[in-house]
Amino acid sequence: MDRRDFLKMSLSLSAMAFLDDPNHWSVSRATAADSPVSPASPPYTNDALEPYISARTLEFHYGKHHQAYIDNTQKLIVGTEYAGLSLKEIIQKSSKNPEHAAIFNNAAQSFNHEFLWKSMKSGGGGEPKGRIGQAIEKSYGSHAQFQKEFSHAAMTQFGSGWAWLVQDGAVLKVIKTANADTPMTQGLTPILTLDVWEHAYYLDYQNRRADYVRAYLDHLINWSFAESNLTG
Numbered sequence: 001m002d003r004r005d006f007l008k009m010s011l012s013l014s015a016m017a018f019l020d021d022p023n024h025w026s027v028s029r030a031t032a033a034d035s036p037v038s039p040a041s042p043p044y045t046n047d048a049l050e051p052y053i054s055a056r057t058l059e060f061h062y063g064k065h066h067q068a069y070i071d072n073t074q075k076l077i078v079g080t081e082y083a084g085l086s087l088k089e090i091i092q093k094s095s096k097n098p099e100h101a102a103i104f105n106n107a108a109q110s111f112n113h114e115f116l117w118k119s120m121k122s123g124g125g126g127e128p129k130g131r132i133g134q135a136i137e138k139s140y141g142s143h144a145q146f147q148k149e150f151s152h153a154a155m156t157q158f159g160s161g162w163a164w165l166v167q168d169g170a171v172l173k174v175i176k177t178a179n180a181d182t183p184m185t186q187g188l189t190p191i192l193t194l195d196v197w198e199h200a201y202y203l204d205y206q207n208r209r210a211d212y213v214r215a216y217l218d219h220l221i222n223w224s225f226a227e228s229n230l231t232g
């Protein structure tokens, strides 16, 4: 074996070790990161949100579901007017054209999931402080009232969809969207989101969506991220 073959073999073994490690995101995602439709990797490892969201759930939710939305978007836009646009531009443009529903659904789901990962963190949840705390107080009167309204939206979204905290002008609002729908097409600024598709919680909570929503509110919300999304 010459030096070049040795180097090749070392690199292959390193790549295999990386792929076998369940705490790392797949290599295909690193390649996808170069594309305008690709999100950054979540800011944590598969097990970072345990015990509230298991490594197994993140392995599937990020590694399979989210990745499929990214891959599908990339495939669908090849050779179209969407090639070369940013993810947000693809979403806005395709939302106005019902014939491009497949592009919209996959692009919007790519964005929604990227936003979801950032909306959560280990050791999150609880009462917001600082500017976001004041904004919640101003719009809801209390953190408890915000929790009540967010929980209601997440629980009453029939079937698949999302619960959101959004900014509408000077006020914050809780809304829910169905399937892949996303607040940006309604002129709203997303602040936080929670995925209530069954794939987001079924492995950990089965039919107990309320427990999943409670865990998000009490232990997972990334208030720093929420605050960074405030405008004005």
Ligand SMILES: [Fe+2]
Pocket: 061, 065, 113, 195, 197, 199, 200
């Ligand atoms: Fe999802």
